[in-house]
Amino acid sequence: MRRSDASRRAILLAAFELVGEVGYAKLTIEGIAARAGVGKQTIYRWWPSKGAVLFDAFLALSEDPQGDPALPDTGDLEADLKLVLRATVAELSDPRYDAPMRALTAAMLNDPALAAEYEQRLDAPMRALKRARLRSAQEAGQLPSEADLDLAVDLLWSPLMRRWLERAELTPAFADAVVETALAGLRAR
Amino acid sequence: MRRSDASRRAILLAAFELVGEVGYAKLTIEGIAARAGVGKQTIYRWWPSKGAVLFDAFLALSEDPQGDPALPDTGDLEADLKLVLRATVAELSDPRYDAPMRALTAAMLNDPALAAEYEQRLDAPMRALKRARLRSAQEAGQLPSEADLDLAVDLLWSPLMRRWLERAELTPAFADAVVETALAGLRAR
Numbered sequence: 001m002r003r004s005d006a007s008r009r010a011i012l013l014a015a016f017e018l019v020g021e022v023g024y025a026k027l028t029i030e031g032i033a034a035r036a037g038v039g040k041q042t043i044y045r046w047w048p049s050k051g052a053v054l055f056d057a058f059l060a061l062s063e064d065p066q067g068d069p070a071l072p073d074t075g076d077l078e079a080d081l082k083l084v085l086r087a088t089v090a091e092l093s094d095p096r097y098d099a100p101m102r103a104l105t106a107a108m109l110n111d112p113a114l115a116a117e118y119e120q121r122l123d124a125p126m127r128a129l130k131r132a133r134l135r136s137a138q139e140a141g142q143l144p145s146e147a148d149l150d151l152a153v154d155l156l157w158s159p160l161m162r163r164w165l166e167r168a169e170l171t172p173a174f175a176d177a178v179v180e181t182a183l184a185g186l187r188a189r
Numbered sequence: 190m191r192r193s194d195a196s197r198r199a200i201l202l203a204a205f206e207l208v209g210e211v212g213y214a215k216l217t218i219e220g221i222a223a224r225a226g227v228g229k230q231t232i233y234r235w236w237p238s239k240g241a242v243l244f245d246a247f248l249a250l251s252e253d254p255q256g257d258p259a260l261p262d263t264g265d266l267e268a269d270l271k272l273v274l275r276a277t278v279a280e281l282s283d284p285r286y287d288a289p290m291r292a293l294t295a296a297m298l299n300d301p302a303l304a305a306e307y308e309q310r311l312d313a314p315m316r317a318l319k320r321a322r323l324r325s326a327q328e329a330g331q332l333p334s335e336a337d338l339d340l341a342v343d344l345l346w347s348p349l350m351r352r353w354l355e356r357a358e359l360t361p362a363f364a365d366a367v368v369e370t371a372l373a374g375l376r377a378r
């Protein structure tokens with residue numbers, strides 16, 4: 001790993017940890033630099049703002065940087081979605097992610113510009129990957145060609161988000177039940 | 190209307206408006222009293238904390254105080270749920286509710302005790318009313334007796350919440366599509 005890669009990873013991890021500890025309002029470039037052991041000019045060389053650092057941190061740390069970002073496609077939509085939603089349940093239940101994600105979500109509720117940046121940099125690309133997997137299922141005859149894929153994404157992922165937001169019970173069995181019921185509904189129409 | 194009822198309503202409206210303007214952290218009993226034109230002792234006579242005032246404000250202002258809180262039950266589950274979800278869409282799209290609800294949601298993300306109070310005072314009673322309507326549908330043979338009613342509530346209401354949270358398009362047609370697809374899934378299992 002080159003030295004700049006190591007600094008970059010240290011900065012992203014520091015931003016991710018700090019926002020969970022102090023909240024978005026009190027997150028500063030100075031604080032991130034101190035935690036990461038770099039000068040703040042190093043951060044400003046790569047990112048224009050604390051929001052930009054934080055979104056890159058969420059991107060880098062919530063997915064395998066070497067891995068293919070596409071959703072699994074074994075040809076069995078139900079099995080693939082259960083795998084993905086169970087992984088989402090595991091991530092939402094991981095205490096390392098919980099505080100940073102709550103801090104970012106709270107900040108976006110009060111800050112439409114931050115919410116728009118999140119939508120553009122994180123949410124839209126993730127929705128595109130989900131839609132791509134569902135479109136592949138349509139081509140394979142596993143979902144009706146007229147199914148509304150945006151509705152499908154919401155039916156599959158929103159119940160997990162609701163339970164996480166309200167700190168309700170969130171289990172792999174719940175993920176399975178959501179997949180089975182949502183797919184049955186999409187196929188029955 | 191008795192004088193104390195008028196004061197009570199003025200206090201609840203002031204709390205509801207103020208939290209949308211200044212956020213939960215900066216909401217104070219003094220501020221509510223000044224906006225409502227009452228002394229702060231009047232507020233402390235009825236409520237122990239700003240959170241208690243605010244939850245009563247959400248309860249009082251988000252539903253018809255004279256009305257029956259139960260969900261409509263005409264015998265046609267799909268029609269009744271469309272009516273209710275369209276009303277939810279209208280409420281979530283109303284600018285008077287938007288800022289107070291975002292402020293409260295953001296505060297709960299950072300404050301587990303406030304979230305627990307919300308769960309107990311508002312969310313649990315509302316979920317009970319939703320479950321009661323779905324149970325009546327089971328008794329009428331409109332939903333399978335083995336349907337998981339907690340899953341049903343999440344499938345029906347979470348997609349609306351997700352779109353509101355992320356400021357995505359939220360229309361009556363979307364509410365109808367959610368009802369149709371979720372019910373088809375619950376009936377197909």
